Amino acid sequence: xxxxxxxxxxxxxxxxxxxxxxxxxxxxxxxxxxxxxxxxxxxxxxxxxxxxxxxxxxxxxxxxxxxxxxxxxxxxxxxxxxxxxxxxxxxxxxxxxxxxxxxxxxxxxxxxxxxxxxxxxxxxxxxxxxxxxxxxxxxxxxxxxxxxxxxxxxxxxxxxxxxxxxxxxxxxxxxxxxxxxxxxxxxxxxxxxxxxxxxxxxxxxxxxxxxxxxxxxxxxxxxxxxxxxxxxxxxxxxxxxxxxxxxxxxxxxxxxxxxxxxxxxxxxxxxxxxxxxxxxxxxxxxxxxxxxxxxxxxxxxxxxxxxxxxxxxxxxxxxxxxxxxxxxxxxxxxxxxxxxxxxxxxxxxxxxxxxxxxxxxxxxxxxxxxxxxxxxxxxxxxxxxxxxxxxxxxxxxxxxxxxxxxxxxxxxxxxxxxxxxxxxxxxxxxxxxxxxxxxxxxxxxxxxxxxxxxxxxxxxxxxxxxxxxxxxxxxxxxxxxxxxxxxxxxxxxxxxxxxxxxxxxxxxxxxxxxxxxxxxxxxxxxxxxxxxxxxxxxxxxxxxxxxxxxxxxxxxxxxxxxxxxxxxxxxxxxxxxxxxxxxxxxxxxxxxxxx
Numbered sequence: 001x002x003x004x005x006x007x008x009x010x011x012x013x014x015x016x017x018x019x020x021x022x023x024x025x026x027x028x029x030x031x032x033x034x035x036x037x038x039x040x041x042x043x044x045x046x047x048x049x050x051x052x053x054x055x056x057x058x059x060x061x062x063x064x065x066x067x068x069x070x071x072x073x074x075x076x077x078x079x080x081x082x083x084x085x086x087x088x089x090x091x092x093x094x095x096x097x098x099x100x101x102x103x104x105x106x107x108x109x110x111x112x113x114x115x116x117x118x119x120x121x122x123x124x125x126x127x128x129x130x131x132x133x134x135x136x137x138x139x140x141x142x143x144x145x146x147x148x149x150x151x152x153x154x155x156x157x158x159x160x161x162x163x164x165x166x167x168x169x170x171x172x173x174x175x176x177x178x179x180x181x182x183x184x185x186x187x188x189x190x191x192x193x194x195x196x197x198x199x200x201x202x203x204x205x206x207x208x209x210x211x212x213x214x215x216x217x218x219x220x221x222x223x224x225x226x227x228x229x230x231x232x233x234x235x236x237x238x239x240x241x242x243x244x245x246x247x248x249x250x251x252x253x254x255x256x257x258x259x260x261x262x263x264x265x266x267x268x269x270x271x272x273x274x275x276x277x278x279x280x281x282x283x284x285x286x287x288x289x290x291x292x293x294x295x296x297x298x299x300x301x302x303x304x305x306x307x308x309x310x311x312x313x314x315x316x317x318x319x320x321x322x323x324x325x326x327x328x329x330x331x332x333x334x335x336x337x338x339x340x341x342x343x344x345x346x347x348x349x350x351x352x353x354x355x356x357x358x359x360x361x362x363x364x365x366x367x368x369x370x371x372x373x374x375x376x377x378x379x380x381x382x383x384x385x386x387x388x389x390x391x392x393x394x395x396x397x398x399x400x401x402x403x404x405x406x407x408x409x410x411x412x413x414x415x416x417x418x419x420x421x422x423x424x425x426x427x428x429x430x431x432x433x434x435x436x437x438x439x440x441x442x443x444x445x446x447x448x449x450x451x452x453x454x455x456x457x458x459x460x461x462x463x464x465x466x467x468x469x470x471x472x473x474x475x476x477x478x479x480x481x482x483x484x485x486x487x488x489x490x491x492x493x494x495x496x497x498x499x500x501x502x503x504x505x506x507x508x509x510x511x512x513x514x515x516x517x518x519x520x521x522x523x524x525x526x527x528x529x530x531x532x533x534x535x536x537x538x539x540x541x542x543x544x545x546x547x548x549x550x551x552x553x554x555x556x557x558x559x560x561x562x563x564x565x566x567x568x569x570x571x572x573x574x575x576x577x578x579x580x581x582x583x584x585x586x587x588x589x590x591x592x593x594x595x
Contacts, residue, residue: 001353002059004049005345007066007134007337009105011037011200014338015045016371016422017053017060018345021358023142025052026371026422028338031568037201038565041112042341048373050116057116060125064348066340067131069105071158129347131157131340132308133165133174135332138343139307140167141350141357142365143330149301151292154308154336155185155200164295167305170350170357181244182235184284185310187226190241191280193249195273196263204424207315208456210281211522213274217258221283224257228283232291269455285316289323296325303328307343311335311481312424314526318483321475333369333479334423342422368534369479370429372420375570380588383570391590396537403586404544407435407554411583412449414559416573417537421566425480426558427528428461428538430566430573432582434517434555435545436460441517441555448581452562457526460518461556463542464529470515470553471527480528480556490514491523517555528556 005016008029016026025048030036032044050057057063110122129137135152150165150172161183165174188206189199197205222228227235238244240254255261263273292304304326306317312335321329332339349355362368375383377393384391394402406413413433421427432449434441436458446454464476473484491513513519520526530539546552559573560566561580567573570587577585577592585592 001061001349001355002053002055003062003064003345003348004046004057004060005064005066005134005341005343005348006042006046006109007341007344008041009039010337011039012336012338013038013040013042013045014334014341014422015042015049016342016345017049018342018349019053021349021355023342023365023367023371025049026334026342027373027420028422028565030565031372031420034565034572036563036565041108043112043115046116052373057113057120062125062127062348062352063109063113063122064127064129064344064352065105065109066129066134066337066344068128068158071130127348127352129344130160132160132163132177133172133347133351134340134343135307135335136163136165136167136172136174136305136343137347137351138334138339139305139311139330139332140165140172141346142332142342142360143303143305144360144364145303145305145328145330147301148303148305148330149295149299149326150305150307151295152306152308153184153288153310155189156180156183161185162291166299166301170355172347172351178233181238181241184234184287185308186241186243186249187236188280188284188310188313190243190249190254191276194254194258194262195277196265196267198265199249203309204312205453205456206277207281207313208520209269209274210277210315211520211524212269212455213271213276213278215278215282216275217279218282220257221279226283226287228287228290230290231294232287232289234287281315284310284313285319288316289319292320293323293325302326303330305330305332307332307335307339309336314481315483315524317481318524321482322484330364331479331481333366333421333425333427333481335481336424338423362533363476363478363531366422366479369421369423369425369427370419370535371422372429373568374419375588377588380570380590384574384587384590384592387571387574389574389592391592393589394591396589399586399589399591400537400540400544402591403541403584404548406584407433407541407545408548410435410438410441412445412581414573414577414582414585415538415541416559416567416570416585416587418535420568423479425528426556426566427478427480428530428535428556430559430568432555432557432559433541434458435549436515436517436553436555437549437551439511439516445517445555445557450557450561451580457520458518458555458557459526459528460515460553461528461530461538461542463539463546463552464531466546466552467527467529471525473527473529476529476531477527478529478531478534480526483524483526485524486513486515486519515551515553518553
C-alpha cells in the first residue's frame, strides 16, 4: 500500500511517500523552490517523492493532508468572537484569504493533485488527519519502540497546542490536550518576536542567544505571563499578548513588563534581550520538565517520543534526557510542520487502513533522515560542466584523505553527498565542515561563510563510540537534537571564570575547550553522533580526521547561507560555494577549490 502525506499552507510545506509502512522519500518544498519556509502547495516535493518511488499519483492508495482545515477555521472564528471587538482589523485581514482559499482546501488540493493525474479519485482517496495526531504519528511509528508515551508541543494545530498520546504496536491514541490560546510554542515565539527575530524561523536563534544572558526575568514571567502548575499544565495571560487578534505577538503591556519595546531586527544586542532570552528558555525548560515528570509518574511509561516545533528545542530535550524519568527518548528529526506530512502518511497507513507496523532495518524507521534527492556521479559531473566549473574527479579513498587533510589544515569544506536530509538539520549529506579545534572557526564560518549572527553556535559531529570521551552523553544522538555538556576533561577554562571576566557577546572571545568552535558559551554542544552504519563516507572523513589530529569531532553546519534553504542540487551547492569564502567543495567524487 502506498500513501502520500502532504503538509502545506502555513509554513515548511512538505511531502512524504511511504510504501507498505516503510518511508520511501520525504522533502520540504523550500529545497526545490529556494524560498525558505515555503508555505505553498508542495508540488515539486510531491513530484520528487513520486519519482523516487518510481510511481505515478494514480498508483497511490491514499493522499493524506496533515490537518483539518474546517476545525482550524472554527478555532479562528471562535477566537475572534470571544475577543470581540478586539482584533477587528486582523479579522478583516484574515477572512478574505480564508474564504477565498483556506476554507476550501479540499477543492484546492483536488485541483493541485489533478495536475499530476486528472483522473485521480480524490473523493475516496483524499483524507485528512488532525494536526497533532500527524505529529504524534511521525514520532511514534518510525521510533524504535513497541510502546511509548508521545508528547507533542507546538504553536497550535486546529485547537491543540500540547497533546499526550500513547502508542502501542499499530495503535496510537490521544489521551489529553491543552488548547489554544495557551501554548508553550506561542510563548516562545512571542519572545522570539520581542528579541527581534522572525516568528516561525527565528526560535532557534533565541535558543542560541539564551546562554549569553542571565535568567533574571524568570519570576516575572511566572508571575505575569504563564500560570504554570506542578504537573506542567499551564495557562497564558492573554492581556500581554496580541497573537489571538492582533498583527503582532506581544503588546505594550508585555513591553512594560520588561521596560523596553521589542528589539528592532538587525539592531545591536543589549543585555536586556539576552537576559529575556535566557529567562524564557529557563521557563520553557521548567514547564517541559514538570510535564514529563508528571506524565512518567502517571503512566509508568519508560519510552518517550517527542514531536512538534518545541521538540526542536534541543536544550530542553537534553534536560529531559538527563532528568532520567524516561529510560529512552526518541525525537522525530523533522519535528516541525514538515514532519507532519510524514505523520499524515503514517496515520493513514496504520490508523486509517489498520496495517501493522513494520520491522525497522536500522536504528529506527527514518533511514538516518536521508530521504531527499540524491545524484549519480555521471549527473554531478555533467551538471558541473554545464556550470563551467573546474573540478577534479577522485576515487573515494583519495577523496576522503584529501578532505581530511584540508580540514586538518584549517580549511572549510562544503560537503555534498548522497540523499538530502529531511528536516531542519544537516546531518552529513548537505553540510559545511570545519576543524572544531580552531579558535577562530566559529566567527569565520558565521560571518564570512554563513553570513549570520556571530553568536550562533555550531554543532559537533563525533564518532559515536568516542562521544563519551568528549561530551557528557551516554547514548547516540544521530539527529542533532540533544544538547549535552562538553566533557570537563576537554574544558580549558572554568565557565565561572569566563562569566566573571566577560559578559554578553564578549564571551565569544574566550577559548573554553579543546574544541572551541563547537562549545557554546555555557560549555554545551548540540551533538550529532555518527555511527558505523549511518553514513559511510561521512564517517570515513571523521575517522580520517581523527587519525590525523587525535580529535574525532568536526564542525557540522548546514550547507546554506543566511535566509536561504539548505542546498538541494549540485547547482545549488556550486552557487553557494562560489559566493562564500569556503575553501573546498566536495560533490560526489568531484573536488573543487576556490583557487
